Amino acid sequence: MRCEECLPVIEEYFDGELDGQGREAVRLHLDNCGACAAALRELVKENQTYRLYERNVEVRPELWARVRAGIMEERIASAQREGWRDWVGEFLPGPRLSAWLTAAMIVIAIGLTITVMKYLQRPREQRNTVSSAVNAPEKAQSPESTSDSKTKPVTEGVSSVRPNIEDGRRRAKPPAAGTDQQRRPVTVGIPTRIRTPNQLVREAEQKYLAAIAMLSRNVNRKRSRLDSATLAKWDQALTSIDRTIAGTREAVRRHPNDPVAVQYMLTAYSRKIDVLREMVDY
Amino acid sequence: MIERLALHAVQMKRRRGSHTGALMNGSEDLIARARAGDQEAFRLIFERYSRPVLGFLYDLVSQRDLAEELTQETFVRAYHNLKELRDDARFSTWLFGIGRNVAREALRLRRRDNQDPGKDDEFMQQQEDTGNVSPAEQLLEKELNLAIETALRSLDEDKRVVFALKAFHQRSYHEIAEITGFSLGKVKTDLHRARVEMRRRIRPYLETR
Numbered sequence: 001m002r003c004e005e006c007l008p009v010i011e012e013y014f015d016g017e018l019d020g021q022g023r024e025a026v027r028l029h030l031d032n033c034g035a036c037a038a039a040l041r042e043l044v045k046e047n048q049t050y051r052l053y054e055r056n057v058e059v060r061p062e063l064w065a066r067v068r069a070g071i072m073e074e075r076i077a078s079a080q081r082e083g084w085r086d087w088v089g090e091f092l093p094g095p096r097l098s099a100w101l102t103a104a105m106i107v108i109a110i111g112l113t114i115t116v117m118k119y120l121q122r123p124r125e126q127r128n129t130v131s132s133a134v135n136a137p138e139k140a141q142s143p144e145s146t147s148d149s150k151t152k153p154v155t156e157g158v159s160s161v162r163p164n165i166e167d168g169r170r171r172a173k174p175p176a177a178g179t180d181q182q183r184r185p186v187t188v189g190i191p192t193r194i195r196t197p198n199q200l201v202r203e204a205e206q207k208y209l210a211a212i213a214m215l216s217r218n219v220n221r222k223r224s225r226l227d228s229a230t231l232a233k234w235d236q237a238l239t240s241i242d243r244t245i246a247g248t249r250e251a252v253r254r255h256p257n258d259p260v261a262v263q264y265m266l267t268a269y270s271r272k273i274d275v276l277r278e279m280v281d282y
Numbered sequence: 283m284i285e286r287l288a289l290h291a292v293q294m295k296r297r298r299g300s301h302t303g304a305l306m307n308g309s310e311d312l313i314a315r316a317r318a319g320d321q322e323a324f325r326l327i328f329e330r331y332s333r334p335v336l337g338f339l340y341d342l343v344s345q346r347d348l349a350e351e352l353t354q355e356t357f358v359r360a361y362h363n364l365k366e367l368r369d370d371a372r373f374s375t376w377l378f379g380i381g382r383n384v385a386r387e388a389l390r391l392r393r394r395d396n397q398d399p400g401k402d403d404e405f406m407q408q409q410e411d412t413g414n415v416s417p418a419e420q421l422l423e424k425e426l427n428l429a430i431e432t433a434l435r436s437l438d439e440d441k442r443v444v445f446a447l448k449a450f451h452q453r454s455y456h457e458i459a460e461i462t463g464f465s466l467g468k469v470k471t472d473l474h475r476a477r478v479e480m481r482r483r484i485r486p487y488l489e490t491r
């Protein structure tokens with residue numbers, strides 16, 4: 001083990017949070033490294049100092065009396081609430097939902113949302129395929145013919161995957177002139193600029209990548225001012241997030257229509273941005 | 283230094299001695315009885331846990347009176363929610379979690395009302411009445427307490443709660459995560475940052491000792 005590996009985990013070692021193997025590796029390193037051993041001694045000394053911290057937290061006898069009074073008050077209030085609920089219940093009887101029933105209803109609601117999203121995607125893809133054969137000349141149709149009412153369901157579908165995409169800062173821009181988007185064939189009555197959820201997700205991904213690149217530049221400028229232990233922890237976190245991003249991107253590539261995979265991927269990007277922001281603000 | 287530590291340990295033992303009576307019953311047995319409505323059992327639970335809870339809440343709000351009020355609220359809530367406690371062996375962690383929520387609500391209210399918590403003068407006065415300690419030691423202890431308390435108050439809320447749970451209540455990372463609702467990663471990061479900040483503020487004091 002080297003110092004760069006030891007210092008980031010020295011607090012965990014001191015706190016007794018490392019597993020057997022890790023603990024042993026740190027211990028062996030500490031036996032041979034004066035600098036890391038000094039860092040540990042500093043932690044021990046600090047901890048001894050904190051143990052000397054005395055604050056007046058003797059419990060006064062009247063505190064129990066106050067707690068008992070509070071319990072009684074709460075009991076009375078609770079009884080009154082129950083009485084009121086029973087009284088209302090007599091006039092407005094309704095189903096009482098158990099925790100299991102509530103959980104089942106939530107699962108059904110999620111299932112329904114996914115089904116509806118898939119339903120919304122499928123007809124559009126089919127229409128686009130048919131239209132490419134039948135309505136090829138219409139591909140030059142003006143972008144101004146875009147109908148908001150038509151685009152809405154698609155956008156809503158994506159927003160349920162990742163609501164932040166709809167956020168003003170991250171809202172997807174209309175595609176630039178001459179892009180594949182505009183050349184895409186369309187059906188009669190279907191506007192040319194409707195973007196599929198996949199395109200919106202790609203645009204959101206591009207925006208995340210741009211933000212990550214910008215923040216990374218700021219972080220790189222700041223690196224020299226950060227202490228090595230903090231930096232090592234952050235680098236560890238970023239490496240882990242990068243692995244998650246790579247994994248989720250692969251999942252999205254394999255299952256482009258799976259909203260859960262998309263959500264995980266965008267969340268991983270968002271997490272990386274959060275960590276980079278923290279580093280910039282540190 | 284070692285002599286001072288030993289002296290302190292003896293004082294701590296003496297102070298905690300009054301609570302040993304409450305340790306005669308097992309916590310889980312007491313919790314089961316309290317859950318069944320036995321108020322005497324709950325009183326014994328209160329005797330056992332009120333001091334650490336009050337200490338924890340004081341660490342968070344830095345005001346003796348407010349910490350007492352929050353302790354009261356914590357135990358009232360605990361009593362009424364005992365049925366929701368899934369694992370009796372984790373009662374202490376659960377109770378601290380309630381305390382943390384109660385403190386957070388109070389701090390949010392205080393921020394909304396824009397009240398400055400101010401220094402707890404009564405606490406400082408009581409710090410002076412420390413009994414058997416020599417004047418020089420009293421002065422040292424007072425300085426140390428003031429330095430630590432000031433440093434603690436300079437931490438933001440998340441770091442303060444994580445640091446207090448580790449440094450003053452010796453909780454594991456998992457317990458801290460359970461009490462605060464933070465991820466394990468956040469607990470580690472916040473604890474590290476809190477230690478760095480505390481070190482920076484306490485160091486000048488340590489060097490003069």
